Amino acid sequence: MYKFIKLTKVWFSISGFLMVISIIFISVFGLRLGIDYKGGTAIEFKSDNADTKDILADMLKEMSIDNYQYKDGGQGNGILKLPSISNDQHVQFSKLAIDKLTNYREISYDNVGPSIGKDLTNKSILAVILATVGIIIYIAIAFRRVPKPLSTWIFGVSAVVALIHDLLITIGFVSIIGFFFTWMEVDALFITAMLTIMGFSVHDTIVVYDRLRENFIHNPHQDINLTADESINQTLARSINTTLTVIIVLLALLLLGATSIQHFVLILVFGIFIGTYSSIFVATPVMILWHRSKLTNNKM
Amino acid sequence: MRRNLWIVLSVITIVITFGVLVDIPKSPFLGQKIKSLLGLDLIGGTELIYEADLSQSSDKIKDLNNLSNVFRSRIDELGVSEPTIQTSGSNKIIIELAGIKNIDEAVNRIGATYELSFMQETDDTTTGLQLKDYYDPDFIYPKYWQKTELTGRQLQKADVTFQGGTQNSVQTEPVVTLKFDNPGKEMFSMLTKDNLNKQIAIVLDDKIVSAPTVQTQISSGEAVITGSKDVKEAQKLASRLNEGMLPVPARLVGQQNVGATLGQDSLKKSVVGGIIGLLMVAIFMVVYYKTSGLIAVFALLIYAIISLAIFKIIPVTLTLAGIAGFILSIGMAIDANILIFERMKEELKAGKTLNLSIIDGFKRAWTSVRDSNFSSIITCIILYYTAGSGPVRGFALTLVIGILVSLFTAITVTRTILLLISGSKLQRFIHV
Numbered sequence: 001m002y003k004f005i006k007l008t009k010v011w012f013s014i015s016g017f018l019m020v021i022s023i024i025f026i027s028v029f030g031l032r033l034g035i036d037y038k039g040g041t042a043i044e045f046k047s048d049n050a051d052t053k054d055i056l057a058d059m060l061k062e063m064s065i066d067n068y069q070y071k072d073g074g075q076g077n078g079i080l081k082l083p084s085i086s087n088d089q090h091v092q093f094s095k096l097a098i099d100k101l102t103n104y105r106e107i108s109y110d111n112v113g114p115s116i117g118k119d120l121t122n123k124s125i126l127a128v129i130l131a132t133v134g135i136i137i138y139i140a141i142a143f144r145r146v147p148k149p150l151s152t153w154i155f156g157v158s159a160v161v162a163l164i165h166d167l168l169i170t171i172g173f174v175s176i177i178g179f180f181f182t183w184m185e186v187d188a189l190f191i192t193a194m195l196t197i198m199g200f201s202v203h204d205t206i207v208v209y210d211r212l213r214e215n216f217i218h219n220p221h222q223d224i225n226l227t228a229d230e231s232i233n234q235t236l237a238r239s240i241n242t243t244l245t246v247i248i249v250l251l252a253l254l255l256l257g258a259t260s261i262q263h264f265v266l267i268l269v270f271g272i273f274i275g276t277y278s279s280i281f282v283a284t285p286v287m288i289l290w291h292r293s294k295l296t297n298n299k300m
Numbered sequence: 301m302r303r304n305l306w307i308v309l310s311v312i313t314i315v316i317t318f319g320v321l322v323d324i325p326k327s328p329f330l331g332q333k334i335k336s337l338l339g340l341d342l343i344g345g346t347e348l349i350y351e352a353d354l355s356q357s358s359d360k361i362k363d364l365n366n367l368s369n370v371f372r373s374r375i376d377e378l379g380v381s382e383p384t385i386q387t388s389g390s391n392k393i394i395i396e397l398a399g400i401k402n403i404d405e406a407v408n409r410i411g412a413t414y415e416l417s418f419m420q421e422t423d424d425t426t427t428g429l430q431l432k433d434y435y436d437p438d439f440i441y442p443k444y445w446q447k448t449e450l451t452g453r454q455l456q457k458a459d460v461t462f463q464g465g466t467q468n469s470v471q472t473e474p475v476v477t478l479k480f481d482n483p484g485k486e487m488f489s490m491l492t493k494d495n496l497n498k499q500i501a502i503v504l505d506d507k508i509v510s511a512p513t514v515q516t517q518i519s520s521g522e523a524v525i526t527g528s529k530d531v532k533e534a535q536k537l538a539s540r541l542n543e544g545m546l547p548v549p550a551r552l553v554g555q556q557n558v559g560a561t562l563g564q565d566s567l568k569k570s571v572v573g574g575i576i577g578l579l580m581v582a583i584f585m586v587v588y589y590k591t592s593g594l595i596a597v598f599a600l601l602i603y604a605i606i607s608l609a610i611f612k613i614i615p616v617t618l619t620l621a622g623i624a625g626f627i628l629s630i631g632m633a634i635d636a637n638i639l640i641f642e643r644m645k646e647e648l649k650a651g652k653t654l655n656l657s658i659i660d661g662f663k664r665a666w667t668s669v670r671d672s673n674f675s676s677i678i679t680c681i682i683l684y685y686t687a688g689s690g691p692v693r694g695f696a697l698t699l700v701i702g703i704l705v706s707l708f709t710a711i712t713v714t715r716t717i718l719l720l721i722s723g724s725k726l727q728r729f730i731h732v
Binding site for chain 1: 341349351404407552553554555558559561562565566567574576577578580581584620627628638642646664671676677680682683686696
């Protein structure tokens with residue numbers, strides 16, 4: 001049996017380090033906001049020209065748009081990002097492009113007005129708040145009957161600590177990847193990934209806590225550290241196997257699936273991995289530490 | 301005990317049969333609609349988000365619905381098959397047009413502010429307008445027209461009624477009656493007085509809906525438009541007039557076009573990625589959990605059949621994110637089985653018989669399975685209701701359906717089959 005609880009300090013150092021790094025990444029690099037949030041236009045196209053960049057510069061000058069970004073995707077593919085343009089401007093752009101670029105084809109066109117972006121931001125904030133509250137209430141209900149001296153409250157808050165740990169490190173990951181790669185953008189799917197990771201993180205934590213509660217009821221006078229270690233060990237095979245299967249399918253989707261959701265799948269892979277990690281190395285040690293300090297306080 | 305198992309097994313078989321019947325492309329139930337299950341990002345098309353300016357509106361909900369009806373009739377004229385048009389929030393309308401080719405023309409057509417106006421003839425060929433017929437765009441009226449102060453704003457009501465044409469003394473000629481408000485009554489009276497024995501034009505979207513000849517001055521504020529071919533045409537005219545009563549300007553605030561090739565490419569890649577991932581999971585399960593793993597994989601197959609049938613029945617639009625949600629929920633389905641098998645292993649190690657290990661393993665793992673899946677269901681429900689946009693909703697919906705179905709298959713299907721085998725001569729083949 002692996003002694004997890006004994007090494008609590010080690011796990012906390014690792015997690016603390018990752019969280020600090022994440023905060024640094026987020027504050028230094030920030031997040032690459034997609035047009036879903038800030039509004040704007042993205043045009044993905046294909047042409048047979050080698051000097052697309054210069055031709056585009058001329059075209060946009062003609063349309064008096066000077067605030068744009070162009071990314072060459074290789075093999076004639078390119079993505080152009082502009083401030084939100086009108087339908088007429090889009091028509092004008094397409095005409096110019098067909099005229100000046102050889103064999104121009106628009107692959108996708110995405111235009112988000114500023115009001116939509118604001119809408120989405122509000123909705124996302126609401127979703128995260130509701131999900132957090134919902135999960136806390138849910139854990140409180142699911143663990144309402146824990147035998148004394150265990151406390152419902154400590155289970156719930158420890159699970160949320162693990163949850164914040166997972167989200168923070170995942171956002172840090174998104175920040176650093178977004179710094180190097182333009183495709184890692186914060187869009188509607190980013191929030192979806194975050195909420196999914198929340199669900200999975202709590203899912204994993206509950207499996208371990210459930211076992212802990214059961215073992216405690218079975219053997220209430222045993223040292224709580226030992227009970228916790230037993231519980232983690234008993235659920236270890238399950239945790240590893242489940243995460244493995246989920247990550248196998250997601251990796252297949254990441255490597256072979258559609259490019260437009262690859263960033264989403266990558267965030268999920270990372271977040272689900274961290275979620276499993278935290279259910280073993282964060283959620284339970286935090287809970288035990290808290291539980292023990294409460295007991296010592298009571299004795300004094 | 302065993303009799304109950306056989307009953308459960310027959311129920312499962314019936315559910316599977318029904319599922320397969322729904323799933324197959326040309327099924328007797330919902331067979332033809334499989335294509336409409338795919339979202340825009342998979343078949344190509346365009347999504348338009350319009351924001352209505354309802355600042356002048358007294359009944360915002362009604363006006364927004366009116367506007368979406370106007371959009372619908374315009375899209376129908378464009379000949380787009382199966383468009384989705386839905387209102388979102390207090391002032392937005394989201395339109396999805398699958399497989400449309402000429403997007404820019406469609407955008408111009410759909411988004412134009414619809415305005416109803418009453419025009420009179422003019423001899424001035426420089427400022428006068430030449431107008432097309434509303435129903436027959438090839439027909440251009442020979443006369444020139446100019447606007448009057450009377451518009452749809454003064455119109456109170458437009459209805460279909462019947463008059464004249466005695467056939468067995470029943471009134472059979474459908475006509476459209478108009479009713480103006482008080483200022484409109486004055487204006488209409490002046491208009492008919494000035495244009496006696498001349499044509500006036502009722503114009504919607506710069507096209508002539510009807511050009512009746514004024515036979516007498518009308519000061520009652522009520523007018524009758526005759527000459528509709530049948531009831532249908534009269535009804536169409538009346539609804540156009542109703543739509544034009546309050547012009548709600550709408551602005552295109554969001555647009556997403558996905559080329560058909562990109563969509564097909566995405567679809568192909570997702571299906572290939574999904575299938576390969578699942579095959580790998582199946583191999584893992586069989587290698588690690590042996591015959592039990594095989595049964596879990598079988599349960600997974602049933603899970604896929606049932607989920608797809610539900611997607612088709614509801615119906616759920618499958619977007620890229622939706623497919624990801626579906627694939628993710630398969631992970632959940634597997635998780636339930638893994639939890640149970642691990643528990644069975646423990647019970648077997650503790651020296652229990654196979655049959656008892658299965659029963660206890662399931663019983664003990666059930667609280668974990670139920671409690672843990674619930675947290676994901678909560679986040680899915682929140683995602684579904686807060687996210688207005690299609691892909692996020694699709695993801696949440698497929699994931700939540702997947703979780704619920706997986707609970708059913710993992711518990712019922714795997715358990716029943718395991719118990720049936722464990723009580724029979726085949727039990728020596730069961731390994732966990």
